[in-house]
Amino acid sequence: MPFPLLSHLVKSPSCSRERGGRRVAGVLLGVVLLALVPVRAQEMQEAQDVQNGQGSGTPRFEAVRAAYRSSETWLLDRRGAPLQRIRTDFQVRRGQWLALEEVSPALLHAVVLGEDRNFYAHSGVDWSAVSAAAWANLWNERTRGASTITMQLAGLLHAPLQPGAGRRTWGQKIGQVRMAYALERGWSKAQILEAYLNLAPFRGELVGLDALAQSLFAKKAHALDMRESAIAVALLRAPNASVAKVAERACAALKLAESPWGQDCHALHFYTTAALRRRHFAALDGVAPHFARYALAQYRHERAREGLPQNLPSSLHAGLQRFASETLRRHLQEIAAQNVQDGAVLVLDNATGEVLAWVGSSGQRLSRASEVDAVLALRQPGSTLKPFLYAQAIAQGRLTAASLLDDSPARIPTAHGLYVPQNYDLGFKGWVSVRLALASSLNIPAVRALVMVSPDDFAQQLRQWGLPLPEPAGYYGYSLALGGVDVSLLHLTNAYRTLANGGLHGAVRWQVQPQDAPSAVSESVRVLDEGTSFIIGDILADRHARATTFGTDSQLATRFWSAVKTGTSKDMRDNWAIGYTGHFTIGVWVGNADGSPMQDVSGISGAAPVWAAVAGYLHALRPGVAPRPPAGLVHQRIEYVAPDGQRLEAGRMEWFLPGTEQSHFSLRLPTAPVDAPAAVRILQPQDGTILAIDPDIPPANQLLRFASSQPGVVWRINGEKVHHAREDAQWFWPLQPGPFQIELRDASDQQVLDRIRIQVRGLRQGRSGG
Template identity: 55%
Template sequence: MRAVSDVRGWGVARRVVSSVGLALGLLQASAPACAVPSFDEVRQDWRASDWILLDRRGEPLQRLRADMQAQRGDWVTLAEVSPAFRQALIASEDKRFYEHSGVDWRGVAAAAWGNLWHSRTRGASTLTMQLAGLLDDDLRPSTRNRSVTQKIGQAATAVWLEQRWRKDQILEAYLNLVPFRGELVGISAVSQTLFGKLPIGLDAREAALAVALLRAPNAAASRVSQRACGILRDMGQATDCNGLDGYAQLVFSRPANVMTTRDAVNLAPHFARRVFSASRPPAGTRITSTLDANLQRVAVTTLQQTLRELGTPGRSRNVQDGAIVVIDNASGDILAWVGSSGALSSAAQVDGVTSLRQAGSTLKPFLYAQAIAEQRLTAASLLDDSPIDLPTGGGLYIPQNYDRHFKGWVSARTALGSSLNVPAVRTLVMVTPRRFARTLVALGLPLTQSGDYYGYSLALGSADVTLLSLTNAYRALANGGAASGVKERTSETVRTRGDNAKGTARAEGYTAVFSPQVSFIVSDMLADRQARTRTLGLDSPLSTRYWTAVKTGTSKDMRDNWAVGYSRRYTVGIWVGNADGAPMWDVSGVSGAAPIWHRVMDYLHRQTASLPPAPPPGLEHVAVQYAEHVEPTREEWFLPGTSQSTIALSSLATKAPGGPLWRIAGPADGTIVALDPDIPPANQRLWFQVAAAWPKGAAWRLDGKPLVGRARTGWLPWPGRHTLELVDAAGVVRDSIRFEVRGATLTDGKRMRNASR
């Protein structure tokens, strides 16, 4: 027993010496504390763990995680922390914070006394001493317990801080620097991540749970709630302990790396990744972009609302994705960038603004612009909208209109406004795919192949483009045919970017692709609601109460639909589809993308007028009259030297008398038909058809022999060279074409001949 008593006495003596040594050491430890920074330096050096994207007025748009070692929010002032949290912190960590001068001597004495009798005490570490450890890595304990040297250093630094910092500065710095749980550092991160609110909104129960983490950051939820209940009792709010354990379980089951408050805005994730990935600035960097936060919110809401309408029960259209981009015509500033439909999408990380998609009919305005510029057409020129077979290296190319109907002779204005496919293909035959492809590349569209690769289907948008490049190409029309890059940032490090054929950045400045006169004519055609009536009628989402020029497009199998158009000040591009390329169900550019385009345009012009542009010098404005009432009389715009006051259909008639009704529309003259011996002959019919309605008294004649049939007649091919004639009731040949059939054996030929009888 005496030996035990001696050991106990030695332990008591050692603990007393330790406590006394701590007090004496404070007088000798001022030198290391002199390196502690000022409050202003600490605040200025603070860096959030995120990149922050700001809109053009400085409003936060998006936060992106940059520092993966810790999660820190923005610096929070003491006034931005709820009184409940401050009360919980003082009650738990430093009851005499506002009374001591860095070291709580009463606490030191209580700790020393407790050490003498092996009783459990709170400890003597004040908030100021803890802050000293946060400011100086040498004073920060590597384990749960601090060494005597660290205790002395913390105490000395605390005294130094209290002499130079105000109490509110000490508390504010502590709240921002202290780690709470896992990677969460500072009151901003823990408040937003665990409770989904800003620090000013924390109530007593939430504050107690957060403060309880300071002693045991990674403890189980039950242990944290037990300690939080003790803090609530110290605050005089013991009733808040009811149900606290279950609430703690819910709080700590949330993802620990997601901020969910308004401060953690999520308006432009795709745009932010694009901007920050280019330069990879340090964490905490704030970049002012060209985006408009209010417009961005409207665009996001409009896209999601329209897709929900398309997906309502009973009328689902199998569409879940979309994208929007808005560009200021004059400056090239990107004002809105919505890369996906967010929660509605199964591939929300895919950026629909920069994804390659088939352009559909949205390339037609550039085709007609080139044809007008080359003086191959005018807006008043007549084009034949009737069946056409174009021989290609892979066989016949037979374009069809969207509604599967043909309109006969129409003007170029009507053909573009009503988005007729066959006239567009006929126009491309004049322009040639190779030259048209070069024009598209000059506009910044990312074509990776030559025009010959796409062939005549390029007129109908077979090339892949991005929404950004397509919208910016339309902006070139709005700017008088001058193409230029877009701007993403308003800071001094602004870069201009555009998607060209090689995917590299476009040079600053403008490139004249079309003349202002040509651009004006095409814009006038796109703005003409009368020209759209053949396909869309007068009342469609493309009609606005102010001046706009717009075009829709739908790709093959309804996989993509577009609406791209411009006013005097803005160009707006919309894409709707599915990120995985799945086809939509009965969704066209008019029903899918156009309503979104219209709503965004309405918001942009709620207080901004958009008057028709003034015609540039040199254009001729001439009244045009169509013979045979093909189209109504109207005034039309012409390039100098190309105007016509009367356009007669007879000038476009075929070589035989009788007008264009007596014309063979298919197959084309000189067609070579290759038969496949592996396909049953009965399934390889060749179709003969006229350009319009079946003329009265007309008849077919093949190789000099009558052929039974009318406007569209199927014939089982016979190998050899053939002559097809369209004759009238008197037997006079009105039109004829020659074609050749190859590839069938004699046996096949006999079967074909028998089958054709």
């Protein structure tokens, strides 16, 4: 006997003699009853169809277990370890198939006592129970049904045996009896009980013991106690019964078992009410919920005709996924006071394009929008687009890494007015090289580079890098240089992987590719030459070139070779750190899913610490080596000389595409006549400037800088004297809507020295930067 707790039901001599006598009487009465009951021809045909199984026969236990489908799909990592459970069937709720060893003895004991106390003695039909039910029906007395566990299992296994709107027909009952005998001949008692517990409906959508235990009691089936087992058996008998009826039946069973929980039926009623209201069995459980949804969507797209598997292998690395998730969550907790709630991390394998880590949210404890997948959400990338811009300018021969660009106030005419870019720190560096401008993330040089390339050509190039720009280039204008477009972390990180692969752009893969599958390189498309890719990577890895903005010892300065770029969108709404090593490309975004601005968060303090931690984890035991320069690149020393003989930047070794190399760089600036008087002019704002007031920023914080070439002047706005700059040449004016004429006058307020017009509208365009 497999369950000692039940042995007294079948081994007690007196019990056996007494029940043996009743069983013989029951069999005789059952035979008489079946012989006397008229069976219509149609019902006899139904019974014959069920007996024949329509050609299917009695199923084997192994086949039933193999055909079982949970309502959940498990996402597996690249080594087969379970990472994420996600519900995929919303018609019913099934958990995992449970072996009897995984079910608590209390539950097994309660099921047999409550549903079929002669389970281990009969051969499929308990004729004594049939006779008792028939006798009770004859006298209109209420009693439990005569269906054994085996007969109920027969009804669960064969759809023709399921009752329709009312009770089963006589043909179905006869077929159920015959199928029960067939199951008893082919299956063991343990197999019958195991299949019954996994296939039986309990309440509502809950099917099977695993779903019941996790939904109503928030525990595994092996931990169910007597009280919970009694409620489960009461639900087996009447899944749709009222709460009061379920509690009443459970309490009666506990009293019969002399359990302490049966002494207070009122308390049990409260417990049953709470249990039936709970739904602890969450639809998601694990460390990769967003990637699981993405992988399932990809699976459905690629294999539309196939059903979803119970286990879905993926390319994720379990250890890296957990580390990235925990690192992001811990860092966001540290900067939560700066109004930062959300973040995302993505790690790609450079060679294969496989996703190694995909963290789409900071989780429910930190985020108010934890269901939003920030890896796929569209956000403004800020300065992270600058490497692609300079790459295009260098590839076209318009610039080299040593070329000089002017970082000074600029005003660019557009169809909508003047475009006046500013650097993140609101300062200017003068003439700087492309290397310094890119590594230090200066805005104005990037806009000047875009003027050379043109927004149309740059927008087309970005699309080739896999960034889907939905609007024509004219929609974005020159703000495209500073990230004035919406992209996803997935597309942006894969674009940086293209740089890491020497300009070869390929698709992201969510599963480990078989060895006989086409390689990622063979399916890639070249969007940039290998030499330019190497130069851009060399600039992004140059900690000395980025020192102007970030210093030499920032989070970007790893102990191994890495090329990384940060970005901050307007009003600090998005913060990025995207970069790559010799083996991996890592993308990190932090911000707020609702678009609210962060407070005093830069690329170094926002996304970069997470990026550096993940990169360090990946290279803890694996060296990160610098890429080798492709054949043909020229590496030579350069010198910079200003007109007065002073150096602009220190001499250094620099990389050039063949035919663009140059050893000396100097400036020839126009000079005014020696005795010519210097004209006093308005330096800021520029003539034709259009500004906008942001309603989300306090008015006292929205100031416009006024600056003149010399102090000691008088400022008038729309004819009204507003400022007399005696000692300084700059001051700040609080914005207010309307058109304005600004005049600069001499100290006597008599002579107009310069005059401009500006306009202030609704929303103010925020600044972007590194």
